[in-house]
Amino acid sequence: MRFSARSRSALFATAVTSTLVLSGCGDDNGSSSSSGDLTLGFVNGGDTSFHTCLQKAVEETAKTEGAKVYTANSHQNAGTELSNIEDMISRNVSALIVQTVNVDSLKGDIAKAKASGIPIYLTSVATSDVDDILGAAVVDLKKLGSLDAGWIAKDAGGKDVKVGIVAGAPGAASDLMVGGFKGALPANAKVVANQPGMFNPAKAQDVAENMIEAHPDLDYAFVANEDMAFAVRKAFDAAGKKNVKIVTANGTDEGLAAVKSGDFSATVANSAKTIGDTAVTNAVGLLDNKKVDKIANIPLVLVTKDNLGDAPQYCPK
Incomplete structure (x- = not known):
């Protein structure tokens, strides 16, 4: 694996495919005006607001580093x-x-890149063997889930309560979040439903409708991101269940507004901007053999009505 790769010449395609886009310091026709030879590839995992903001952060920070960026989107498909x-x-x-998209698929992805001498920098998660990667900007996704569970524990007190989970897509971030959430729930909080919403609001709304029909006495719902949480809130309200309290994650402007209004009881701020900025800055630093943390831990903030001002900026403006 070659970590000092700034001086390598990049091979550029003359035409950009529908799945791969050249961005960064470029003009409207996709060509780059940067004089440097540093190139970064960014493979995004999906199409949620998190992924959109993450890519924007990667692109904008790459400009400040004088890097050219190719982007692609896997649309939640490991293949x-x-x-x-x-x-x-x-x-x-x-x-x-x-x-x-899927933590389990990383082994093959990393092996493929490593065999070609291309170092990989991961966002959100890291592998168990960090020797195989350039670095990672890591979000403690188990902790994220546990923070929401802690809010429920405090709010419920010692009362027996029923909890529903609207997970994301199986196999990656969602599994870690849900695992952390379930592991941190107190004994008096019983999970009565756990279904994937696939990070898709329409799917999440269907899941929530079925959940509230099967469990009309539901007290709380943990939803793996705010995009889905808005749809879940809509489903609960339509069923006359405005009393069901929703905890979620992201910390978008819209999500914070929902916390302020009471539509969400809490959200865990997990700044896509911070992750993207850190990934590019640290990847470039590591390529240049600078003293940069190989594994950077991204801070998390549990946000309620009481501390809305503590939430970090989520998306680049």
Whole structure:
């Protein structure tokens, strides 16, 4: 694996495919005006507000670093992720930043890149063997879930309560969040339903409608991101269940407004901007053998009505 890759010449395609886009310091036709030879590939995992803001942060920070960026989106498909990584390898990027679809698929993705001498920098998660990666901007997703569970524990007191979970897509961030949430719930909080919303608001609304029909006495719901949480709130309200309290994650402007209004009881601020900024800055630093933390831990903030001002900026403006 070559970590000092700034001086390598990048191979650029003359045409941009529908899944791969050149961005960064570029003009409207997609060509780059940067004089540097540092190139980064960014393989995004999905299409939620988190992924959109993460990519925007990567692109904007890359501009300040004088880097050219190719971006691709795997749309929650592990097979597409591998194909995107192969495309990035063919362009001989200096380093590859990956927001993975599925933690289990990372082993093959990393092996493919490593065999081609392309270092991978991960966002949100890290592998168990960090020797195989350039670095990672890590979110403690188990802690994220546990923070929401802690709010429920405090709010419920010692009363027996019923909790529903609207998870994201199985196999990556959602599994870690849900595991952390369930593990931190007190004994008096019983999980009565746990279904994936696939990070899709329409799917999450269907899940919530079925959940509240099966469990009309539901007290709380943990929803894996705010995009889905708005749809879940809509489903509960339509069923006359405005009393069901929702805890979620992201910390978008819209999510904070929902906390302020009482539509959400709490959200865990998990700044996409901070992750993207850190990933690019640290990846470039590590390529240049600078003293940069290989594994950077992204701070998390449990946000309620009482501390709305503590939430970090979520998305680049």
